Amino acid sequence: MKSPLKRRQLLKQSAAAVSVLCLPVKTWASRQDRLQEAIESRFGPAIRAQDRVALKIPALTENGYSVPVEIRVDSPMTSDDYVQAIGLFAEENPISEIAWMELTPESGRAHVKTRIRLAGSQHVVAAAKMNDGRVFEARVFAIVTLAACVI
Amino acid sequence: MIRIPGIVWVMLLFSAPLWSDEVTLFADREDLDPVLVRSGYEWLTPESKALQDDEFENPGWLWVERGRQLFASDSGEPSCASCHQTSDLIFSSSATRFPRWSDSQQTLINLEGQINQCRELRMARESFALESSEMLSLTAFVSQLARGQPVNVALTEEVKPFWQAGRDYFFRRKGQMNLACSQCHDERAGQRLRGDLISQGHPNGFPLYRYEWQSLGSLHRRLQDCDAGIRAEPQPLGSEIYLSVELYLAWRAGGLTLESPAIRR
Amino acid sequence: MIRISIPQSADLGEVIEIKAMIQHPMESGYRRDEMGRTIPRDIVAHFSCRFESQVVFKTDWGPGMAANPLLTFFARVNRAGTFYFEWKDLNGKAFKTERAIEINR
Numbered sequence: 064m065k066s067p068l069k070r071r072q073l074l075k076q077s078a079a080a081v082s083v084l085c086l087p088v089k090t091w092a093s094r095q096d097r098l099q100e101a102i103e104s105r106f107g108p109a110i111r112a113q114d115r116v117a118l119k120i121p122a123l124t125e126n127g128y129s130v131p132v133e134i135r136v137d138s139p140m141t142s143d144d145y146v147q148a149i150g151l152f153a154e155e156n157p158i159s160e161i162a163w164m165e166l167t168p169e170s171g172r173a174h175v176k177t178r179i180r181l182a183g184s185q186h187v188v189a190a191a192k193m194n195d196g197r198v199f200e201a202r203v204f205a206i207v208t209l210a211a212c213v214i
Numbered sequence: 215m216i217r218i219p220g221i222v223w224v225m226l227l228f229s230a231p232l233w234s235d236e237v238t239l240f241a242d243r244e245d246l247d248p249v250l251v252r253s254g255y256e257w258l259t260p261e262s263k264a265l266q267d268d269e270f271e272n273p274g275w276l277w278v279e280r281g282r283q284l285f286a287s288d289s290g291e292p293s294c295a296s297c298h299q300t301s302d303l304i305f306s307s308s309a310t311r312f313p314r315w316s317d318s319q320q321t322l323i324n325l326e327g328q329i330n331q332c333r334e335l336r337m338a339r340e341s342f343a344l345e346s347s348e349m350l351s352l353t354a355f356v357s358q359l360a361r362g363q364p365v366n367v368a369l370t371e372e373v374k375p376f377w378q379a380g381r382d383y384f385f386r387r388k389g390q391m392n393l394a395c396s397q398c399h400d401e402r403a404g405q406r407l408r409g410d411l412i413s414q415g416h417p418n419g420f421p422l423y424r425y426e427w428q429s430l431g432s433l434h435r436r437l438q439d440c441d442a443g444i445r446a447e448p449q450p451l452g453s454e455i456y457l458s459v460e461l462y463l464a465w466r467a468g469g470l471t472l473e474s475p476a477i478r479r
Numbered sequence: 480m481i482r483i484s485i486p487q488s489a490d491l492g493e494v495i496e497i498k499a500m501i502q503h504p505m506e507s508g509y510r511r512d513e514m515g516r517t518i519p520r521d522i523v524a525h526f527s528c529r530f531e532s533q534v535v536f537k538t539d540w541g542p543g544m545a546a547n548p549l550l551t552f553f554a555r556v557n558r559a560g561t562f563y564f565e566w567k568d569l570n571g572k573a574f575k576t577e578r579a580i581e582i583n584r
Contacts (some may be wrong), residue, residue: 121261125410126425127479131261131543153543157509161543164552169535171494171555178545181509208409210426210479273547276480276502428504428546 085143102190103149111190111200112204118201127181136173136191136199140166146173148192157187167199181207182200239388245381246400246414246466253470254413254478256362257404274354274423274475277347279309281355284348294352300359310351310371313461315372321330322376322457325353326432344451350430354421357418358473364471365418367464376454380462383455389446415440416467417460418477430475433460481576483564485583489556497528500549501566501574507542525573526550526569531560556580 134144149164156166161179162189173191181187184207190200225323244266255263265272298305313324319331329352330341342349369377374376379479384395398407401413406412434456450453484498501523508520520542528536535554554562559582565572 064566080494121259123259125259125262128425139497151543156543158541160541162538162540164538166413167533168536169530169533169555169557170553172553176549176551178398178549180543180545210410218543270482270498271500271549273500273549274504276500276547279482279491280502324570 076206083092096188097138098152098154098159098188102150102154102188105148105160106190106192106198109196109198111198113200113202115124115199116189116191116201118187118203120187120203122207123133123206123208125208126210130179130181130205130207131176132179132187132189132202133176134174134189134191138173138191138193140168142168143194145170145194147194149173149175150188150190150192151179152188152190153179153181153185155186156180156182181205183207184193225264238380244298244334245462251416251467251470252403252414253416253418253473255419255473255476257411257413258427258477258479262365262477262479266473272422272423272475272477274430274477275358277351277421278358278475280347281351281353281358285355286350288472290377294332297332297336307358307363308365309474310363310366311368311375313373313457314368315370322373322461324452324457324460325356326452327457329353329356336417345432345435350421350432353432354430354475357421357472360472361474362471365464366467367461367468369465373461376458377465379455380444380458380460384461384462384466389441389444391444393444415463416470417463418467419469419478422476422478424478433463481564481566481574483576483578485578485580486564488583490583492555492557494553494555495580496551496553497562498549498551499526499528499564500547502547503566503568505542505544505546505548509542515580520569523548523566523568527565528552529563529565530554530556531563535562556582558582 079207108164115137117133117205118128119135124130134149134151136149138144138146140146143169148166151161151164153161156169160202163176164175166173184205186202186203188200190198192198192213232369232427241461255266258266285298285300287293287295300306302374309325312328314324315321316323316327318335319327323331326344326349333339333341342352352448387394387397395415398412402412403414404412417433419437421430424432424436426439432451434451434453437459441448480498480502482495482498486495489495499554503523504521506518506521506524508517508522510518512518522540522542522544524540525538526540534551538550558563559580561577561579563577564575
């Protein structure tokens with residue numbers, strides 16, 4: 064039988080280990096949850112195939128205040144088959160949804176470029192909904208560095 | 215308790231000058247060799263370079279366009295265009311020659327000072343506040359006219375004391391971090407400061423669009439950020455010391471072409 | 480200040496590239512001033528492009544958009560007419576401009 068002291072030590076250590084394990088996992092999980100919630104609030108629970116959407120962001124950006132982004136969705140953009148909407152999301156930003164774009168067949172091309180803000184290195188997701196309800200997605204990890212002089 | 219021999223104390227005493235500022239690297243340091251002068255453009259990422267070169271997507275041009283409007287007419291006569299034709303070669307390259315001596319004011323002035331001097335003395339209008347939207351727009355417009363032309367300030371006798379004051383400021387350690395501009399921008403240009411690349415600190419892109427500001431801004435605003443960055447007291451915009459530093463930096467950048475409105479981090 | 484990049488004319492049915500940029504700080508609402516007070520959110524929240532009366536492209540923006548937002552998008556030109564561009568901020572204040580386009584013969 065273990066002495067009371069050793070048992071207490073063991074319990075303390077286990078509790079510490081479990082709580083340490085819980086902390087980052089919980090934070091990571093809630094970030095992912097927030098991103099998932101933001102995407103689903105626009106697209107519903109539909110499965111998003113990793114296809115057709117090309118999301119282009121520089122692998123490394125020197126300043127998070129201005130990150131160029133280019134989204135292309137493979138679609139003929141006819142009245143029978145066109146991209147109805149594109150959503151752009153970032154997992155670490157205080158608000159996950161950056162932009163929500165609605166297109167029409169008269170857009171001619173599902174191709175958009177803009178500049179966004181990224182609060183640090185993170186995953187960026189572009190998801191597109193077709194007029195028939197199918198949803199496609201692309202997910203990219205962007206590294207954002209900071210200015211050296213912190214003022 | 216370690217017993218330090220007397221000879222070591224003597225050696226330390228005589229080596230003291232080696233640690234003090236006066237006799238170190240700065241004392242006989244040459245100013246930046248013109249051959250080695252490189253614009254901050256060279257330290258931008260390819261995306262930022264492309265942005266600077268794109269006359270539509272570069273946000274600095276928003277200020278240039280507004281400046282073009284203000285230059286032509288500013289809700290009433292007279293306007294800058296009443297006297298100045300932008301096709302006039304001397305005027306269109308004038309941004310490369312500031313800061314310079316002003317006979318009427320008997321001091322060194324920069325482009326902002328010249329614009330306000332024109333407004334007050336020749337147009338009977340109120341001067342624009344430094345760093346205001348109107349002032350930035352006008353300096354962006356006038357500077358952009360000289361884009362591609364080399365920085366070309368004249369070191370006349372009257373401005374030499376200002377040049378010297380600017381040079382002294384550049385080489386003087388200051389702030390809580392006890393850093394001199396030269397330590398980063400002369401000695402360590404091209405090296406990294408955390409994730410950032412250190413440039414030579416040239417003024418040839420100003421006024422420029424800085425990502426950190428999310429706006430166009432002037433050289434004096436950048437100097438304030440530099441001073442704040444090393445935890446030194448930022449000086450007022452348009453102050454004589456910053457004008458002096460502006461002159462020294464323009465001299466030091468001699469030969470670099472104007473890039474206004476540039477893009478910088 | 481608004482800047483638009485759009486061709487003056489296009490072939491019938493051609494898909495043209497349009498760039499639209501508006502000068503705006505897009506204050507996120509997360510920054511603080513020197514006194515530590517939060518600077519209130521002030522962003523352009525909505526942009527739309529119409530050809531005559533028909534909406535071609537529209538977008539909702541959050542504070543994650545960069546300052547002085549630039550947007551590049553495409554539109555098919557089916558006839559001569561006018562493109563209308565409108566930005567709206569959170570208070571509903573509208574910024575508008577328009578560009579006419581002709582059809583190449």
